[in-house]
Amino acid sequence: ACGSSDGTGGDEKTIVTFWHSMGGPAQVALDQIVSSYNESQDEVQVNAEFQGTYEESLPKFHSVGGTEDAPTIIQVQEIGSMSMINSGNIEPIQRFIDEEEYDMSGLEENITNYYNIDGQFYSMPFNSSTPVMYYNKDAFEAAGLDPEAPPQTYEEIEAAGQTIAEANDGMRGFALQAYGWLFEELLANQGGHLLNNDNGRSDLATEVAFDDEKGRSIFKWVERMIEDETFMNYGTNSDNMVAGFLSGEVAMFMQSSAQSRDVIDNAPFEVGVGFIPYPEQEEREGVVIGGASLWMSAGKEDAEQEAAWDFMKYMATPEIQAEWHVGTGYFAINPAAYDEQVAQDAYVDMPQLQTAVQQLQATTPTVATQGALMDMIPEERKIIETALESVYNGENADAAFDEAVNQVNAAIEQANKARGN
Numbered sequence: 426a427c428g429s430s431d432g433t434g435g436d437e438k439t440i441v442t443f444w445h446s447m448g449g450p451a452q453v454a455l456d457q458i459v460s461s462y463n464e465s466q467d468e469v470q471v472n473a474e475f476q477g478t479y480e481e482s483l484p485k486f487h488s489v490g491g492t493e494d495a496p497t498i499i500q501v502q503e504i505g506s507m508s509m510i511n512s513g514n515i516e517p518i519q520r521f522i523d524e525e526e527y528d529m530s531g532l533e534e535n536i537t538n539y540y541n542i543d544g545q546f547y548s549m550p551f552n553s554s555t556p557v558m559y560y561n562k563d564a565f566e567a568a569g570l571d572p573e574a575p576p577q578t579y580e581e582i583e584a585a586g587q588t589i590a591e592a593n594d595g596m597r598g599f600a601l602q603a604y605g606w607l608f609e610e611l612l613a614n615q616g617g618h619l620l621n622n623d624n625g626r627s628d629l630a631t632e633v634a635f636d637d638e639k640g641r642s643i644f645k646w647v648e649r650m651i652e653d654e655t656f657m658n659y660g661t662n663s664d665n666m667v668a669g670f671l672s673g674e675v676a677m678f679m680q681s682s683a684q685s686r687d688v689i690d691n692a693p694f695e696v697g698v699g700f701i702p703y704p705e706q707e708e709r710e711g712v713v714i715g716g717a718s719l720w721m722s723a724g725k726e727d728a729e730q731e732a733a734w735d736f737m738k739y740m741a742t743p744e745i746q747a748e749w750h751v752g753t754g755y756f757a758i759n760p761a762a763y764d765e766q767v768a769q770d771a772y773v774d775m776p777q778l779q780t781a782v783q784q785l786q787a788t789t790p791t792v793a794t795q796g797a798l799m800d801m802i803p804e805e806r807k808i809i810e811t812a813l814e815s816v817y818n819g820e821n822a823d824a825a826f827d828e829a830v831n832q833v834n835a836a837i838e839q840a841n842k843a844r845g846n
């Protein structure tokens with residue numbers, strides 16, 4: 426079979442090509458896991474290939490999907506799920522689950538809730554994350570704030586930001602990357618839906634559901650912090666934001682738990698990790714699963730697909746998930762991993778790794794926290810990002826928010842029309 430063996434003769438191995446988007450410490454951790462899989466058996470050789478960011482690799486997949494150039498497995502960010510299903514070029518993993526009655530119930534419920542679409546698993550969860558709030562404990566202490574009690578609400582963040590700015594020369598309070606994912610998470614955390622029709626899960630979404638006070642509150646919060654000069658603007662650039670936090674330019678920021686090791690390992694001060702905030706007039710509902718899952722190409726030889734499935738199962742084992750969790754800050758999709766010695770040992774030095782897990786486990790399972798499904802969500806993110814950036818650059822928050830709502834509605838209409846709905 427073309428492309429499915431290494432052609433070295435003798436005991437030919439089945440080759441699995443695995444496209445991923447893990448850079449930095451996560452790439453190191455991933456390469457190690459792939460090597461250990463390859464060494465653990467003689468029949469399958471997984472070749473892991475970095476294909477750029479999630480945003481870069483998905484269009485690459487679509488351009489080769491269904492051809493022999495398609496990888497066996499591709500890692501796709503959560504919001505790429507509908508576009509993968511609609512492509513027709515994937516083999517739903519439900520087929521393999523059914524064939525061997527593989528038990529998915531051992532995996533974290535919040536995670537399987539996200540990936541269970543109409544009772545089917547199309548992809549295998551692997552690297553799941555949610556945002557957390559990182560904060561500089563030393564700066565909290567210097568400002569007379571309790572480093573063990575990070576602010577919980579927007580209002581508490583504003584107040585802490587003011588105290589920190591006064592006590593730490595030149596330091597700003599809070600940074601929010603203009604990143605649509607963070608907006609979606611802040612919305613869900615106060616019980617807000619992104620899209621109508623139950624976040625696009627009971628029926629195809631026809632308009633936004635965030636055009637209310639919950640959605641608006643995020644823009645207004647940022648505007649207040651800009652006005653009192655406690656907000657630090659890094660635009661859409663996450664690397665600059667992390668660098669700014671590490672160099673003491675800003676005391677708090679929100680980002681994926683996947684950044685945990687990077688931040689903890691590189692900070693010259695004590696890093697605190699807290700839950701993401703909510704407005705004081707709302708209740709905390711929790712977070713939506715982010716990160717990515719593993720998709721299998723349709724149309725590959727049976728042996729290659731079976732090999733890919735074997736590798737996916739390996740990736741979900743408690744041992745591997747424990748290693749992955751402590752090496753990055755991603756969740757263990759298999760919660761048995763948290764009891765593994767490697768996780769228990771890591772928590773002694775880095776108790777911060779446990780915050781994301783606690784935040785996920787404290788999440789109320791609702792439509793809001795199950796997250797939205799629609800193939801146009803990547804576009805929604807871009808619209809929100811442009812709108813947030815305009816607020817960072819001085820635009821009125823209400824005006825920017827209203828404009829974003831209109832634009833996302835237009836994009837939803839367009840997407841539905843293109844599909845003939």
Ligand SMILES: O=P(O)(O)OC[C@H](O)CO
Pocket residue numbers: 479502503504552553554555606681682683714715716717
């Ligand atoms: O950076 P990650 O892997 O935590 O993913 C964040 C978002 O969920 C991607 O859509």
